[in-house]
Amino acid sequence: MDRFYVLIMGFLSVVLVNNFVFTKFLGTCPYLGVSGRIDSAFGMGLAVTFVTTLSGTLTWLVDFFILTPLHLEIIRYICYIVVIAGAVQLVEMYIRKFFPSLYDVFGIFLPLISTNCVILGVCLFLDIWGTNNLLEVVVLSAGTGIGFTVAICIMAGIREELIMADVPVCFQGAPITLITAGLLTLAFMGFAGMIKW
């Protein structure tokens, strides 16, 4: 029961309290680019969740079973990036062939995000946090992706409204998006201290 509680708390913390976009600044590049409309934002978010769960788990397994026992930590970054790129490539081919409807929803974003900060960021932070069992790894990486999806959907909703608003010419596009993101970060700060285990 305690284990379950830890997992739930960890999940909530990664989605709300330590949201990767708002507190760790990862994933800002696609964030600024794709958050124009809610449906594309949601597709992007789904793709990111899928890739983070997959790559977080895979890289942790590689680290746990291959790199650490053999003291090969020095090639960690190269290993991670190769595993991520390879896994995403294989999965994309697989989905395109066997689940075309799913591919329509988020498949096109997959090659775009294999070099996204969030993916490598998740793998690195899982290592820094010292997670040491598989279930926790899966839950935390899925949580990161879901946090990103939440952030990007909120942003897309706000941006859709901003199109009607009277934004000064020089601030249209990226500047106003960043300022909005700043205010959202301020709002999400309210979640800090919520998780106390």
Place this chain on the structure above:
Amino acid sequence: MTDKTKAKAKVYRQTLLAGLWRENPTFRLLIGMCPPLAVTTAVKPALTMGISVIFVLVCSNFVVSLMRNLLKLHLRIIMFTLTIAAFVTVCDLYLKAYLPEMSEILGAYVPLIIVNCLIIFRAEACASKSGLVVSVLDAIGMGCGFTIALCILAGIREFLATGCFFGFMMMPSGFVPWLAMRMPVGAFLTLGLLLGLANVITRKKEG
């Protein structure tokens, strides 16, 4: 100097200067936005990050330009990424050995240089298509533009948050620090406002 050398020199100068303002990666091209938000709480880490990026950019552009005629089309992204990852590992080791406090402050953001859009973008757009000298000059120009942008952002944030600049106290003791500048809020707001300012300046220049 012959005309050909003059033309070459002009191209070199233009490549070098483009990265500084006209195609500044942070303010105009809007790529590589994660580090400007994450490491700019103070000028020292920002400067360290900027110099690391310059190092990785120059090395990776150099190597990619050397290999450009040998690259197979569908494997090129993974070749770029492999090159960049190798140099980032080397850079990380150097930082851990010679600047351990900076390495700790920067934390996970040093390996995240690998996925910094800026470096892959320059490798794809410039180094894989141009000669050695042009690639290296482009790398230096872009890297310096990036570093300057980081330092401006960090300077503003550090100054408003603590009254210091590069660790030296600059404001009188009656100064009330604006602590929000040290938090993510300050990062997003400052960058957004600076981008808006860059837009204003560009428009004024264009008439």
Place this chain on the structure above:
Amino acid sequence: MLKIKYFIQQSWLLIVSSFFFGLLIAVTNAGLSPRIEQNKINKRNRLVGLLLPEAKDFVLDAEVEIESIPGKKEKIEVFRAMSEAGECVGWSFNAAGSGFADKIELIVAVDKDFNKLAGFDVLVSNETPGFGDQIKYDYYRNQFKGAPAEELKLIASGDPKKIDAEIVAISGATVSSESVVEIINTFLTQIKEQIQKKGLAGNDR
């Protein structure tokens, strides 16, 4: 055979460059790793040296397993602080737990019999600047220097100069203050129990 030839034709560059990069990294690592190790040792020495002034060297003495949060077991390294004469002057270990905003990592030092705390230093924290951040400052930290190495209690107001098992919270940062007390309590009590069970505390080896 043809497939292998095609494969090699397409990816020879990848294989060759991987080899060269591997070599580059291996050489750099071999050259720099002694320095990196030395940096880590220096950092521990510097931080704990402020808390245990007589300590000159740190020896990894024990690895104990404790339960940091219910349901999560961790292995903690406990270092014995040796003075120049080769006597044990104290112990130090790293402790971590959740704070108000993010994880807090501390380095804690105790005296040689695990009777009193020598103090703590903050390694990693992301607490609210100006509020929770004050766990790094003397007002809060000095209350731990010389405090008894048992369950500490956080109180809302009192005399911070009095050194006992009661710690006065930082006003406006109750959660951060509470987190540090809880982290130290969790780690200290379990490590103390295990070290004393192993019979290591108080021995001058």
